[in-house]
Amino acid sequence: MSTPPGQVDPPPRLLMGPGPINADPRVLRAMSAQLVGQYDPWMRAAMAETSALYRDVFRTANEQTLLVDGTSRAGIEAALVSLVEPGDVVLVPVFGRFGHLLVEIATRCGAEVHTIEVPWGQVFTPEQVEEAVLATRPKVLAVVQGDTSTTMCQPLADLGEICRRHDVLLYCDATASLGGNTFETDAWGLDVVTAGLQKCLGGPSGSAPTTISPRAADVIGARTHVEEGIREPGDVDLGTPIASNYLDLAMIMDYWGPRALNHHTEATTMLYGARECARLLVEEGLDEAVARHARHGAAMLEGLRACGLTVFGDVAHKMHNVVAVHVPDGVPGDTARAALLTDFGIEIGTSFGPLHGKVWRVGTMGHNARTDAVLTTLACLEQVLRAYGAPVTPGAGVGAAREVYAGATA
Numbered sequence: 001m002s003t004p005p006g007q008v009d010p011p012p013r014l015l016m017g018p019g020p021i022n023a024d025p026r027v028l029r030a031m032s033a034q035l036v037g038q039y040d041p042w043m044r045a046a047m048a049e050t051s052a053l054y055r056d057v058f059r060t061a062n063e064q065t066l067l068v069d070g071t072s073r074a075g076i077e078a079a080l081v082s083l084v085e086p087g088d089v090v091l092v093p094v095f096g097r098f099g100h101l102l103v104e105i106a107t108r109c110g111a112e113v114h115t116i117e118v119p120w121g122q123v124f125t126p127e128q129v130e131e132a133v134l135a136t137r138p139k140v141l142a143v144v145q146g147d148t149s150t151t152m153c154q155p156l157a158d159l160g161e162i163c164r165r166h167d168v169l170l171y172c173d174a175t176a177s178l179g180g181n182t183f184e185t186d187a188w189g190l191d192v193v194t195a196g197l198q199k200c201l202g203g204p205s206g207s208a209p210t211t212i213s214p215r216a217a218d219v220i221g222a223r224t225h226v227e228e229g230i231r232e233p234g235d236v237d238l239g240t241p242i243a244s245n246y247l248d249l250a251m252i253m254d255y256w257g258p259r260a261l262n263h264h265t266e267a268t269t270m271l272y273g274a275r276e277c278a279r280l281l282v283e284e285g286l287d288e289a290v291a292r293h294a295r296h297g298a299a300m301l302e303g304l305r306a307c308g309l310t311v312f313g314d315v316a317h318k319m320h321n322v323v324a325v326h327v328p329d330g331v332p333g334d335t336a337r338a339a340l341l342t343d344f345g346i347e348i349g350t351s352f353g354p355l356h357g358k359v360w361r362v363g364t365m366g367h368n369a370r371t372d373a374v375l376t377t378l379a380c381l382e383q384v385l386r387a388y389g390a391p392v393t394p395g396a397g398v399g400a401a402r403e404v405y406a407g408a409t410a
């Protein structure tokens with residue numbers, strides 16, 4: 001028999017890419033707590049507390065606020081497979097890779113998918129979206145708030161009203177932006193929102209916080225199906241079955257709700273982590289968390305500019321928590337990133353598709369939206385840039401970031 005490997009012991013890393021980031025140690029501590037049976041009254045209370053905390057994080061009164069087990073993509077699939085029936089029209093404004101992901105998932109749900117597109121680095125005006133709604137008459141408008149691939153943050157404030165006027169359900173993927181950028185589920189009229197923990201929420205990936213408006217819950221509830229074996233007298237199948245069992249939001253609502261109807265085995269450790277992520281945000285205050293991301297994001301942006309790097313895209317519509325910069329001419333982008341990782345233990349990202357190898361994405365989010373993380377990253381990146389011949393004034397990046405901090409009011 002071969003000798004088994006030693007216990008997992010990852011190298012120390014500062015994760016300053018577009019996510020995942022280093023989890024907040026308090027989240028990791030919460031996740032080391034012992035398991036409890038899923039129908040233990042304590043556990044049901046912990047689930048209720050988690051729902052209440054995420055109502056605050058999403059800024060909603062939605063009763064149906066719960067966790068979908070799985071990474072953010074599980075939340076997206078749950079939302080779309082539960083809202084969309086084969087043949088339904090779905091409209092997706094695409095401004096980056098994750099818009100394409102919504103198209104891909106909606107297509108697999110059997111939807112007739114229409115898209116509008118802007119070049120990567122831009123966002124849509126409400127007029128562009130309304131024009132497309134009028135042209136395609138969708139059942140669901142599916143939109144990403146912060147598309148990590150481009151760092152852009154789509155303004156959502158007017159889209160809910162447009163959707164109400166035209167009787168459209170509004171789904172939003174807030175994975176990359178929630179907690180670091182203003183987000184208002186109810187005030188903006190969003191029907192279903194899904195997220196993940198690994199960005200501004202400061203946790204690991206593996207749980208998808210989700211909130212569902214009463215009108216979306218009605219649409220989903222009209223497709224309720226109770227599994228054979230747990231069915232009770234009076235249970236009847238309603239509407240077109242939801243094509244996924246695991247991601248059936250009607251079933252998951254029944255599991256989280258007062259009926260506590262058996263579905264999957266609770267991913268208890270992820271629930272502890274998700275609860276702690278939300279608890280920390282609520283304790284800090286959502287407005288303060290957004291201001292913190294704005295402050296550290298601005299320091300990073302100015303620091304990178306002072307290193308001679310040019311910011312990609314429409315800076316006015318950038319998420320607070322991540323910035324993309326063009327890889328300077330003559331610098332081998334992937335080799336330089338690898339040097340930052342091996343020599344300094346710092347990870348930054350590139351991007352996808354048309355931006356692959358052309359930009360670096362640097363995040364300041366969750367637990368890593370901190371002064372020391374920003375300054376250390378800038379100091380080390382400067383060394384790497386200089387090693388590859390980029391003309392950087394020594395100390396310029398750190399100096400510019402410190403000036404932002406000195407002038408910051410928030």
Ligand SMILES: Cc1ncc(COP(=O)(O)O)c(C=O)c1O
Pocket residue numbers: 019071072073074098144146147148149173174175176196205206
């Ligand atoms: C905006 C957005 N949506 C969805 C995802 C997919 O998330 P996951 O990898 O957790 O499934 C990501 C991941 O980076 C993302 O940034």
